[in-house]
Amino acid sequence: MGEIAAIREEPQAAGVDHVVLAGMGGSSLAPEVICATAGVPLTVLDSSDPDQVSAAVAEHLERTVLVVSSKSGGTVETDSQRRAYEDAFAKAGIEATGRIVVVTDPGSPLEQSAREAGYRVVLADPNVGGRYSALTAFGLVPSGLAGVDVGALLDEAESVTDLLADDGEGNPGLVLGAALGGTSPLRDKIVLAADGTPLAGFGDWTEQAHRREHRQAGHRRAARGGRGPAGSRAAAARGRRAAGAPGVRGRRDR
Numbered sequence: 279m280g281e282i283a284a285i286r287e288e289p290q291a292a293g294v295d296h297v298v299l300a301g302m303g304g305s306s307l308a309p310e311v312i313c314a315t316a317g318v319p320l321t322v323l324d325s326s327d328p329d330q331v332s333a334a335v336a337e338h339l340e341r342t343v344l345v346v347s348s349k350s351g352g353t354v355e356t357d358s359q360r361r362a363y364e365d366a367f368a369k370a371g372i373e374a375t376g377r378i379v380v381v382t383d384p385g386s387p388l389e390q391s392a393r394e395a396g397y398r399v400v401l402a403d404p405n406v407g408g409r410y411s412a413l414t415a416f417g418l419v420p421s422g423l424a425g426v427d428v429g430a431l432l433d434e435a436e437s438v439t440d441l442l443a444d445d446g447e448g449n450p451g452l453v454l455g456a457a458l459g460g461t462s463p464l465r466d467k468i469v470l471a472a473d474g475t476p477l478a479g480f481g482d483w484t485e486q487a488h489r490r491e492h493r494q495a496g497h498r499r500a501a502r503g504g505r506g507p508a509g510s511r512a513a514a515a516r517g518r519r520a521a522g523a524p525g526v527r528g529r530r531d532r
C-alpha cells in the first residue's frame with residue numbers, strides 16, 4: 279500500500295496522469311475491471327495489433343506512465359508493447375526510467391531486464407496464479423497508480439473472507455461451484471450474463487479465469503491418464519500426432 283502510494287506520488291506531482299497498462303490476459307483483466315468499476319481511467323494495451331499499439335503510444339505520451347505487467351516476464355506481446363513505449367519515450371526525449379513501472383514475479387527475465395534498465399520494479403507473490411492475482415501487485419499497482427482507493431478495495435475483500443470460507447449454503451463461491459459442477463447431465467458450456475452487476479467487464483475477467491481453470495483441470499485429468507481438455511494444446515497435439523505432424527512447444531498455461 280505504502281509502495282503504491284509512493285509510486286503514484288512522483289508522476290502525479292509532475293502532472294503525469296495518463297496511466298497505461300501493458301499486459302495480457304490475467305495480467306490486465308482484473309485491473310481493467312477494478313478501474314472501470316471505480317470510474318477511474320486506465321488505458322489497457324493488451325493487443326499486438328500495430329495500429330492499436332501506435333495509436334495508444336501516440337496518445338498523451340508527454341504525460342504517460344506505463345505499467346508493464348507480466349507474471350512470467352516472457353510474454354512477447356507485453357515485451358513488444360514495452361519496446362514501443364521505450365522507443366517513443368526516447369524519440370520524444372523523455373527519460374523512460376521515470377515513466378515505466380514493472381510488475382512481475384521474482385526471478386523472471388523481465389525483472390532482470392527492468393532492473394538493468396533502471397525501472398521501478400514491484401515483485402508479485404509467485405504463489406498466486408495469474409488468474410487469481412486481482413488482489414496482488416498485478417491488480418493493485420496499476421489500479422492504485424490510476425487513482426483507485428486500493429485500501430478500500432482490500433477492506434471490502436477482507437469483509438467477505440469469512441463468508442467465502444464458510445462451508446454452508448450462504449457461501450456464493452460454493453453455490454457457484456455447485457451450479458457449475460452439479461448439473462445433470464453435466465454441462466460443458468457456461469454463459470456469463472452481466473445481470474445487473476455493478477462490476478464493469480466482470481464477464482471477460484471471469485471467463486478467462488474459468489477457461490484457464492477448466493483447461494488446467496483437463497491437463498491434470500490427462501496427466502492421470504484421462505482425456506485432456508477439448509480445444510487445448512494437448513488436444514491439438516493429439517490431433518496433429520494423429521495426422522502425423524510434429525508437435526509444437528507452447529507457453530505454460532497459468
Ligand SMILES: O=P(O)(O)OC[C@H]1O[C@H](O)[C@H](O)[C@@H](O)[C@@H]1O
Nearest residue numbers: 302303304305348349350353408
Ligand atoms: O502474465 P504473463 O506471464 O505475461 O501472461 C499473460 C497472459 O498470457 C496469455 O495470454 C495467457 O493465455 C494468459 O493466461 C496469461 O495471463
